[in-house]
Amino acid sequence: LLCLENVWKIYQMGEIEFAALKGVDLEIDKGEFVAILGPSGSGKSTMMNLIGCLDLPSRGTIRLDARDISKLCESDLAQIRGKKIGFIFQQFNLIPTLSVLENVMLPLEFQEVDNDVARQRALGLLELVGLKDRVYYNPSQLSGGQRQRVAIARSLAVDPDIILADEPTGNLDSKTGAYILDFLNGLHTNEGKTIIVVTHDLNIVKYAEKVVYIKDGEIEKVEYT
Amino acid sequence: LLCLENVWKIYQMGEIEFAALKGVDLEIDKGEFVAILGPSGSGKSTMMNLIGCLDLPSRGTIRLDARDISKLCESDLAQIRGKKIGFIFQQFNLIPTLSVLENVMLPLEFQEVDNDVARQRALGLLELVGLKDRVYYNPSQLSGGQRQRVAIARSLAVDPDIILADEPTGNLDSKTGAYILDFLNGLHTNEGKTIIVVTHDLNIVKYAEKVVYIKDGEIEKVEYT
Numbered sequence: 001l002l003c004l005e006n007v008w009k010i011y012q013m014g015e016i017e018f019a020a021l022k023g024v025d026l027e028i029d030k031g032e033f034v035a036i037l038g039p040s041g042s043g044k045s046t047m048m049n050l051i052g053c054l055d056l057p058s059r060g061t062i063r064l065d066a067r068d069i070s071k072l073c074e075s076d077l078a079q080i081r082g083k084k085i086g087f088i089f090q091q092f093n094l095i096p097t098l099s100v101l102e103n104v105m106l107p108l109e110f111q112e113v114d115n116d117v118a119r120q121r122a123l124g125l126l127e128l129v130g131l132k133d134r135v136y137y138n139p140s141q142l143s144g145g146q147r148q149r150v151a152i153a154r155s156l157a158v159d160p161d162i163i164l165a166d167e168p169t170g171n172l173d174s175k176t177g178a179y180i181l182d183f184l185n186g187l188h189t190n191e192g193k194t195i196i197v198v199t200h201d202l203n204i205v206k207y208a209e210k211v212v213y214i215k216d217g218e219i220e221k222v223e224y225t
Numbered sequence: 226l227l228c229l230e231n232v233w234k235i236y237q238m239g240e241i242e243f244a245a246l247k248g249v250d251l252e253i254d255k256g257e258f259v260a261i262l263g264p265s266g267s268g269k270s271t272m273m274n275l276i277g278c279l280d281l282p283s284r285g286t287i288r289l290d291a292r293d294i295s296k297l298c299e300s301d302l303a304q305i306r307g308k309k310i311g312f313i314f315q316q317f318n319l320i321p322t323l324s325v326l327e328n329v330m331l332p333l334e335f336q337e338v339d340n341d342v343a344r345q346r347a348l349g350l351l352e353l354v355g356l357k358d359r360v361y362y363n364p365s366q367l368s369g370g371q372r373q374r375v376a377i378a379r380s381l382a383v384d385p386d387i388i389l390a391d392e393p394t395g396n397l398d399s400k401t402g403a404y405i406l407d408f409l410n411g412l413h414t415n416e417g418k419t420i421i422v423v424t425h426d427l428n429i430v431k432y433a434e435k436v437v438y439i440k441d442g443e444i445e446k447v448e449y450t
């Protein structure tokens with residue numbers, strides 16, 4: 001499904017250059033549950049942004065369904081992002097001027113889904129993550145873990161084939177985190193979705209079929225469980 | 226040192242009222258290492274903001290060193306915040322227009338510390354949290370865990386007596402998290418600092434002398450270890 005070939009990401013800051021990813025090779029099959037582990041600053045979020053078509057590599061190739069994403073025009077990329085990929089950001093990235101409900105409806109609005117249908121789906125997802133009493137709140141009125149759960153609900157709005165979760169349980173207590181993990185695993189087992197999770201939580205690793213270890217921008221090893 | 230008596234925090238949103246804390250009673254002694262646990266949305270950050278003199282209770286009393294903080298004028302409160310308390314925020318709250326180094330120097334600048342002294346201290350703290358290669362970066366160029374470590378370094382800038390850490394390791398891999406925890410414990414054991422940590426990480430709980438469990442805005446139980 002997804003293939004990274006000699007992928008580099010180099011940040012240019014005036015005279016200084018920093019390579020966040022250095023020659024990464026990685027294959028992820030359709031329907032796989034992959035965990036990505038590694039120290040803080042090792043390149044995990046950078047890799048997730050590339051996989052999620054939110055950014056392009058400095059060198060190397062990324063193929064999604066055999067298509068080279070750096071050869072696609074912006075409207076094709078937007079189509080992939082909007083329909084195929086659900087992204088849970090490490091820092092949530094909620095829209096502060098919209099309510100919780102509007103935030104979760106947004107991906108559906110972009111897909112021009114009927115407003116009532118979008119609303120019902122968003123309400124259902126918010127109930128699933130335990131936030132049905134918070135749907136009209138503004139993100140600034142929520143706790144850290146509540147914002148994380150809105151981000152999780154939003155990522156599932158269009159029922160995407162691929163879910164990219166960047167540290168989805170970092171702000172959650174272990175009980176809520178286990179519930180979310182269980183739900184993600186259900187999407188994998190019952191609906192064949194491809195799940196890629198960056199995590200520091202070793203409980204998540206138990207659910208993964210493949211564990212990728214990153215260090216200083218390089219893949220250290222890949223384990224199959 | 227710190228005494229909460231029948232503390233309530235009620236948020237008013239038009240017609241709707243929500244009580245985030247309901248009649249909290251809590252005592253924390255000087256030099257104690259306290260862990261605060263509880264589900265997402267249970268009121269932990271709300272309580273930390275009150276303890277940190279960043280907010281006032283709707284009802285009840287908070288005493289710090291026997292002084293009722295709701296009776297203090299803003300300049301006294303600012304003095305306490307600036308000198309006595311180091312706060313590590315759950316969402317970091319770094320200043321985006323300042324460099325990493327300037328962010329850590331800021332609390333010292335507020336205390337009118339000599340610029341060169343402030344700079345040396347900030348550089349030392351950034352080295353301690355493993356970020357000496359990132360001091361001139363902007364927060365937007367850092368990973369989640371790197372931002373968390375800048376927030377940690379900043380909280381220690383004025384060498385405060387009380388450290389309030391709201392989920393300080395949520396974005397850190399277990400090795401970096403353990404290192405940070407060990408360092409905080411050192412400040413407690415060797416320098417007699419009072420450490421209050423909100424956490425979901427049960428490793429942190431092992432270091433605590435007192436564990437406070439919060440649920441739906443109320444203290445469920447307090448354990449002594």
Ligand SMILES: Nc1ncnc2c1ncn2[C@@H]1O[C@H](COP(=O)(O)OP(=O)(O)OP(=O)(O)O)[C@@H](O)[C@H]1O
Pocket residue numbers: 134140141142143144145146171172173236238243245263264265266267268269270271272315
């Ligand atoms: N400004 C606000 N207006 C209305 N409600 C608020 C506001 N701030 C917080 N709340 C509510 O107060 C409750 C407690 O929030 P708090 O941030 O203290 O939770 P928490 O225990 O820190 O949770 P987490 O573990 O998810 O960070 C939440 O239900 C939240 O929605």
Ligand SMILES: Nc1ncnc2c1ncn2[C@@H]1O[C@H](COP(=O)(O)OP(=O)(O)OP(=O)(O)O)[C@@H](O)[C@H]1O
Pocket residue numbers: 011013018020038039040041042043044045046047090359365366367368369370371396397398
């Ligand atoms: N815009 C940028 N400019 C310069 N350097 C950057 C930029 N974005 C990220 N970096 C650097 O790239 C490295 C990898 O960042 P990344 O966010 O991928 O790490 P991470 O593995 O997700 O870490 P964490 O576990 O702390 O979230 C970091 O050292 C960071 O400082």
Ligand SMILES: [Mg+2]
Pocket residue numbers: 044045046090166368369370
């Ligand atoms: Mg990251």
Ligand SMILES: [Mg+2]
Pocket residue numbers: 143144145269270271315391
């Ligand atoms: Mg909180």
